[in-house]
Amino acid sequence: xxxxxxxxxxxxxxxxxxxxxxxxxxxxxxxxxxxxxxxxxxxxxxxxxxxxxxxxxxxxxxxxxxxxxxxxxxxxxxxxxxxxxxxxxxxxxxxxxxxxxxxxxxxxxxxxxxxxxxxxxxxxxxxxxxxxxxxxxxxxxxxxxxxxxxxxxxxxxxxxxxxxxxxxxxxxxxxxxxxxxxxxxxxxxxxxxxxxxxxxxxxxxxxxxxxxxxxxxxxxxxxxxxxxxxxxx
Amino acid sequence: xxxxxxxxxxxxxxxxxxxxxxxxxxxxxxxxxxxxxxxxxxxxxxxxxxxxxxxxxxxxxxxxxxxxxxxxxxxxxxxxxxxxxxxxxxxxxxxxxxxxxxxxxxxxxxxxxxxxxxxxxxxxxxxxxxxxxxxxxxxxxxxxxxxxxxxxxxxxxxxxxxxxxxxxxxxxxxxxxxxxxxxxxxxxxxxxxxxxxxxxxxxxxxxxxxxxxxxxxxxxxxxxxxxxxxxxxxxxxxxxxxxxxxxx
Numbered sequence: 001x002x003x004x005x006x007x008x009x010x011x012x013x014x015x016x017x018x019x020x021x022x023x024x025x026x027x028x029x030x031x032x033x034x035x036x037x038x039x040x041x042x043x044x045x046x047x048x049x050x051x052x053x054x055x056x057x058x059x060x061x062x063x064x065x066x067x068x069x070x071x072x073x074x075x076x077x078x079x080x081x082x083x084x085x086x087x088x089x090x091x092x093x094x095x096x097x098x099x100x101x102x103x104x105x106x107x108x109x110x111x112x113x114x115x116x117x118x119x120x121x122x123x124x125x126x127x128x129x130x131x132x133x134x135x136x137x138x139x140x141x142x143x144x145x146x147x148x149x150x151x152x153x154x155x156x157x158x159x160x161x162x163x164x165x166x167x168x169x170x171x172x173x174x175x176x177x178x179x180x181x182x183x184x185x186x187x188x189x190x191x192x193x194x195x196x197x198x199x200x201x202x203x204x205x206x207x208x209x210x211x212x213x214x215x216x217x218x219x220x221x222x223x224x225x226x227x228x229x230x231x232x233x
Numbered sequence: 234x235x236x237x238x239x240x241x242x243x244x245x246x247x248x249x250x251x252x253x254x255x256x257x258x259x260x261x262x263x264x265x266x267x268x269x270x271x272x273x274x275x276x277x278x279x280x281x282x283x284x285x286x287x288x289x290x291x292x293x294x295x296x297x298x299x300x301x302x303x304x305x306x307x308x309x310x311x312x313x314x315x316x317x318x319x320x321x322x323x324x325x326x327x328x329x330x331x332x333x334x335x336x337x338x339x340x341x342x343x344x345x346x347x348x349x350x351x352x353x354x355x356x357x358x359x360x361x362x363x364x365x366x367x368x369x370x371x372x373x374x375x376x377x378x379x380x381x382x383x384x385x386x387x388x389x390x391x392x393x394x395x396x397x398x399x400x401x402x403x404x405x406x407x408x409x410x411x412x413x414x415x416x417x418x419x420x421x422x423x424x425x426x427x428x429x430x431x432x433x434x435x436x437x438x439x440x441x442x443x444x445x446x447x448x449x450x451x452x453x454x455x456x457x458x459x460x461x462x463x464x465x466x467x468x469x470x471x472x473x474x475x476x477x478x479x480x481x
Contacts, residue, residue, distance in 0.1 A: 100319055107286035110290035114293070121296050122293035122294075123299070
C-alpha cells in the first residue's frame, strides 16, 4: 500500500479526531451548570428540611447525601476541564504537525523531480531532519493524547455510579416526603428536581462515554495508519 | 516560479523568486529574496506555509540551504512568515530577525524565543558572513511594526509591502517596465494598506538618504534605476489611509 493512501487516511483521521475532541469539550462543559444546579438543590433541601421542623429529621440526612452527591460530581468535573483543554490543544497540534509532515513530503517529491532535471545546490537530506522532527513530535503528541484520554476516562468513570446514587436518593427523598404528609411538600419538590438533574447527568454521561469511545477508536486507527505511513517512507 | 539573480559581485549576491504560477488562485503572489555573503545566506520574508515547498525547492537549486543562517521578517503577516516553523524544523539553529513588537505574536506560529532576535523600533544591523545590512524602521508602512533592509554594497532596498502591486495573473515581468502603467496596480494597495501619511513621509526621507539602485517589494515588480525615485515621488504625493470611504 502506498504512502499516499495512508496520508489521505491520516488527514481524514486528524480532522475527525479534532471534531470529536471539540464535541467532547462541548459536552463536558455542559456538566458545569449541572453541578451548580446540584449545589443549589442541596441549599433548597436544607431549607425544606428546616421548614419540616421535627418531622424533617430524615430529610436532613438525605440533604447531607444530596450535598455529597453535588460535591462528588463537582470533583469529577473540576479536573476534566484542564484535561479536555489539553486534549483539544493536542488535537490541534497534531493536525498542524501532520500538515507540516505533508509539506515536507511534497518538498522532497519536488526535490527528487528537480534532481533529475537540474543539479541541486542543497542536499536533499537537508530536509530529512525537519521531517524526522515533525514525525517525532507527532508520535509524542499521540502518546500524550492517549495518556490524557485514559485520564479523562478514569475521571469520568465514577459518574455512572453517581447517577445510580442520585436515582436512589431521589426515590428515598420521594418516599420520605410522602410519608411526612403536608410537612414533606417542599421536600417532594426537591426530590423531583433531583430526579430531573440526575436524569440529565445520566444522559450527559452516556453521550460522553460514546464520544470518548469514538475518539479512542479514531486515535487507535490513526496511530495504526501513522505507523504504516512512517514505515512506508 | 521565476528565480533571478539581482546582484552578484565576488561572494556577495541577491536573488529573487516570484510569480508562482502554481499557487492557488486565492493566495496572493509573493516575492522572496535570498541574500548571500561569503557562503552564508539570509532569507527575506520567506513566505507562507502555502508556498514553503515551492520556495525551498527553487532556492535549493541555487544555494545550499543548510548555509542559510537567518531569516528576516519585515512584519508579522502570514504571507510573510507563516512558513517559519518549517524552516526552523529543518534547521533548528536558524536565527529569525523580526520587529520587536511582533515577537509574542509570531511565537504563536510555534517558534521558540531562542531562535528569535528582536529588532528594536529604531532599527539596527544584520551581519551576514561579515557584511552589514542596515535595518530601517518602516513602522505603519503598513504594519505597526515594520522594517526595511538596505544593503549598501548592492544598493538594494528590500521594502516589504511598500511598493507592492497586485499584478494581473498573466503578468510575468519581475521589473517595472512602464512606471505610469504600473501605478494602477499599486494605488489601491497603498491607499488601503498604508495607514499614515506622517509615517510615509518619514520613511521616504530615510530612504532618500541612501543610494538605492533597486527597491524590492514583497509583492509585484521590482523598481530599478530611475523608477526608484519615480516611486518615491509617486508615494509622496499619494494620500494613504484613504481607500475606505468611511474614513473621515
